[in-house]
Amino acid sequence: MPEGDVLRRTANRLDLALTGQVVVRSDLRWPTPATVDLVGTTVLGTRSYGKHLLTRFDDGRTLHTHLRMEGRWRVERTGSPQAAARSEQVRAVLATEQWTAIGYQLGMLDVVRTVDEHAVIGHLGPDLLGETVDADEALRRWATRGSTPVAEVLLDQQVVAGIGTIYSAESLFAERIWPWTPADSIPDPSRLLAVARRQMQQSVVTGLPPGRVHGRLRQPCVRCGTPIAVGQARRPPMERPIFYCPTCQKPSS
Incomplete structure (x- = not known):
């Protein structure tokens, strides 16, 4: 299972590609949030917490994902063949005009209010890669x-x-x-x-x-x-x- 260092590098990559950009395509292939539409929101940033990822939007929502054993995020140029994300392994797609982030084989996916992030990570101990550690x-x-x-x-x-x-x-x-x-x-x-x-x-x-x-x-x-x-x-x-x-x-x- 990817550890905190891998999640931090993944968060940095998503941050670089998406932060400050408007979502033009949103596709969450997961039972509970399948009907959630993030198109039109602006990405505020992605941060890692332990082995979890939190992608925040300006409408007060957060996309929470966990890679578990086989999950991964890839960033492709929007409009490229890879950005079509047709694979049956794809669980999430977030695209801006320039870049498309694709989540493959994710082990966990939720959309929660940003103020309710504690519902998905509140049980965890301090993040060892946090700016400060309690x-x-x-x-x-x-x-x-x-x-x-x-x-x-x-x-x-x-x-x-x-x-x-x-x-x-x-x-x-x-x-x-x-x-x-x-x-x-x-x-x-x-x-x-x-x-x-x-x-x-x-x-x-x-x-x-x-x-x-x-x-x-x-x-x-x-x-x-x-x-x-x-x-x-x-x-x-x-x-x-x-x-x-x-x-x-x-x-x-």
Whole structure:
């Protein structure tokens, strides 16, 4: 599932293409908002919050989308063959005179009043890529998870929003923490969250995650040469793979 860095880059791309422009074509191929017409509205901007996207319009409405596993947004020049958006995978189309934004295989789509955005994202913890992060609130939520394995707490969007398997693994590797360490025994959770935030911020700029441990099963650790291993966070059907170095991230005795 795309993580916060990917959503921030997607929001930036939609922002660049649509903000300040009048919608000339609106096609929401989703049961509940299928009859919603956004033509004639002006796009105020798109922002990401964790793994969610919020596209706001000047009539006080917001298009909320979530990519889940396979979703993606593409921007095509209006009038081009690609902008016709005839694929059965298309779930949303927003076009201006110049650019057409097409949402493929979106996993979630709602239109809500902008003042009611809390109805779709209010359950989430602080956005780790927000301009500011409410550290006190993040730590308060962290504390409620008790002895839950730290990797699972990092994945919990109700603690902080935006981290997935990549940045759970990469931040724990950076701090040499065994992924199944009880969360309430982490000496400084704020430090770990700050590491994940910096990693994601860097990826927003470069387009590349750290790549030091995630997805490197049986390849040598970049620090010690031990083959990278993979374990499981969460129970089925919500299990997630967590890559780690058995030497650099030994459980504390």
